[in-house]
Amino acid sequence: MGDPSGIGPDITLDAYLKRRELALPKFAVLADPQVLRDRATLLGLDVPIKEIGNEDVASVFDEALPVIPLRNAAPASPGQPSALAAAAIVEAIDRAACMTFCGVARAMVTNPIAKSVLYGEGFAFPGHTEFLAARASDMSGRLITPVMMLAGPKLKAVPVTIHIALSEVPKALTRALIVETVKITADDMKTRFGLTEPRIAISGLNPHAGESGTMGREEIEIIGPAIVDLQVLGIDAVGPLPADTMFHDAARARYDVAVCMYHDQALIPAKALGFDDTVNVTLGLPFVRTSPDHGTAFDIAGxxxxxxxSLIAAIRMADDMSSRHA
Structure with a gap:
């Protein structure tokens, strides 16, 4: 569902209306059904909605949007986020994760949330990625390390550090973290994306990748040794590369995934090269999870x-990844 006061309901309804035209895979929505009905009315969309339990979505999807009702109500006024919907937002994410982990669903797609809405109600995670990793760890009985990937038609990019302040990045960056992030990325590129030998380009942290230590020593002391470790493991990893020359056409042709040192270093080029059809993917989970690459856009909701x-691309990618891995 995402935040019901954002554009999640709008794009969900639009995706359903385009199901035949685009031959979309069948999906159900974990949501407050009344929110979807109200938004459809507001937008003037003729979308029949049917509340379902765990019955086969295929029997409903062609004629009505299947909605699995939430236990918590999700009061929603477009463009006016409310903490009153926080319990429903978290419930939708949690139940989707449980359904996917247990095999009731093949993959989960999350609509955008506003973390500020959830923080006031005790949500203790920086975002979807970390919350899903914690829930997956609980369900699987093993520690899950999440890896965020922005995957588009022109670029797949992974940040090593995610939702932390830029000033904290050098302290958080370690040789072990880089190795673990790239290992998870390489494994999922094989199992989820079907690449037998993924080529991974790794950026530096500093301008010009530190320029031989004159602009920082992280490349020499942390990133370079991590790349050697990865090569010893048989992973096709190269770098550290200057981030400002990694993303032009000729450079991108030389690798399958770019692994960058911090959030914006990876996400800015990914979104610039394909904002409308890039997908947020969480790697390292025991199930498939994708999401649109944009936020709640409260200003245009309703x-x-x-x-x-991007939601349609996320649905397609979830279907493709989970079909390949099944």
């Missing part, structure tokens, strides 16, 4: 201008 392209 106005009929939100585009469902």
């Amino acid at each position: 106005k009929g201008v939100a585009r469902a392209d």
Whole structure:
């Protein structure tokens, strides 16, 4: 569901209306059904909605949008986020994760949330990625390390550090963290994306990748040794490369995934090269999870201008990844 006051309902309804035109895989929505009905009315969309339990979505999908009702109500006014919906937002994420882990669903796709809404109600995680890793760890009985990937038609990019302040990045960056992140990325590129020998380009942290230590020593003391460790493990990893020359056309042709040292170093080029059709993927989980690459866009919620392209791409990618891994 995502935040019901954002564009999640808008793009969900739009994606459903395009199901036949785009031959979308069948899906159900964990949501407050009344939110979807109200938003459809506001947008003037003719979308029949059917509340279901755990019965086969395939028997409903062609004629109505299957909605699995939440136990918590999700009061929603477009563009006006409310902490009153926090319990429903978290419930939707949690139940989707449980259903996917248990095999009731083949993959989960999450609509955007506003973390500020959830923090006031005790949500203790920086975002979806960390929350899902914690729940997956609980369900599987082993520690799960999440890896965020932005995957688009022109670029797949992974940040080693995610939702932390830029000033904290050098302290958080370790040789072991880089190795673990790249190992998880390489494994999922094989099992989820079907690449037998993924080529991984690894950026430096500093301008010009430190320029032989004159602009920082992280490349010499942390990133370079991590790349050697990865090569010893048989992973096709190269770097550290200057981030400012990694993303032009010729450079991208030389690798399958770019692993960068911090959030914006990876996400800015990924979104710039394909904002409407890039997908947020969580690697390292025991189930498939994707999401649109954009936020809640409260300013345009309920106005009929939100585009469902990234959600549709996320649905397609979830279907493709889980079909390959099944």
